[in-house]
Amino acid sequence: MAEQKAFEVAGKWGFGDEAQHHIAMAVREAAVNAVLHGNAYDPNKKFFIAYEMTAESMVITVTDQGKGLDPQSIPDPLAPENLLKASGRGIFLIRSFMDEVTIKNLDPGTEITLVKHRGHEAANSKEE
Amino acid sequence: MTLKATNRQVDGVSIVDLNGRITLGEGSVILRDAVRDLLSKGRKCILLNLADVTYIDSSGIGELVSAYTSVRNQAGELKLLKLTKKVHDLLQITKLYTVFDVRDDEAEAIESFTKKSA
Secondary structure (H helix, E strand, O other), rough: OOHHHHHHHHHOOOOOOOHHHHHHHHHHHHHHHHOOOOOOOOOOOOOOOEEEEEOOOOOOOEEEEOOOOOHHHHHOOOOOOOOOOOOOOOOHHHHHHHHHEEEOOOOOOOOEEEEEEEHHHHEEEEOO | OOOOEEEEEEEEEEEEEEEEOOOOEEEEEEEEHHHHHHHOOOOOEEEEEEEEEEEOHHHHHHHHHHHHHHHHHOOOOEEEOOOOOOHHHHHHHHHOOOOOOEEHHHHHHHOOOOOOOO
16 A cells, blocks of 8 residues: 555656656555564554655655664675575665665654655656 | 466476565465475475566565575475566565576476476
């Protein structure tokens, strides 16, 4: 659901197919992290997704109400010892697909901010 | 769209045609069950046909890795067939493209298995 919404918003704001796919996938991964690792499936906890379009970028903020995440504690999934692990690639994919990623520990909760800069394609559609 | 997994046997190789999304939850579980089922029957040469996989997330990638290690731990071989561009790109950036044996041609892929049973 979050992924579909992100795809639609990115398209509406002029991002092309590939960028839309990358943004949607990053939002999906961030939302999954918020529910699984952040809120730990607690039905009493919520997560929030906010979209903002600036002149230069699309900014998406995903916030959960969990115990918080230390970005330094995330293992590198490309390290040889982690390559065949079944999990641990979500944040890496988010960083790969977005131009800027910031993880903030809200104590409690985590806020992850995803930024995708407008490319040429988006700049063109802005004029429509 | 839910993942569908259909098995067929060709020259001692189990080909699993996957159609849909391999994502957290149902999609990953269907893939896991398909591979487990084949291994439980002693079928250790497995070719996952990803031509009709429209989407895969980090959980789906993890499931592919789990399938690979499960088969390898039983002295079998698991290979991937016909990646879409999106899946190909994901395996590239996660450095898994070099881990998996990825093939584009089914007949050539079947031929490449070295541990085929009669």
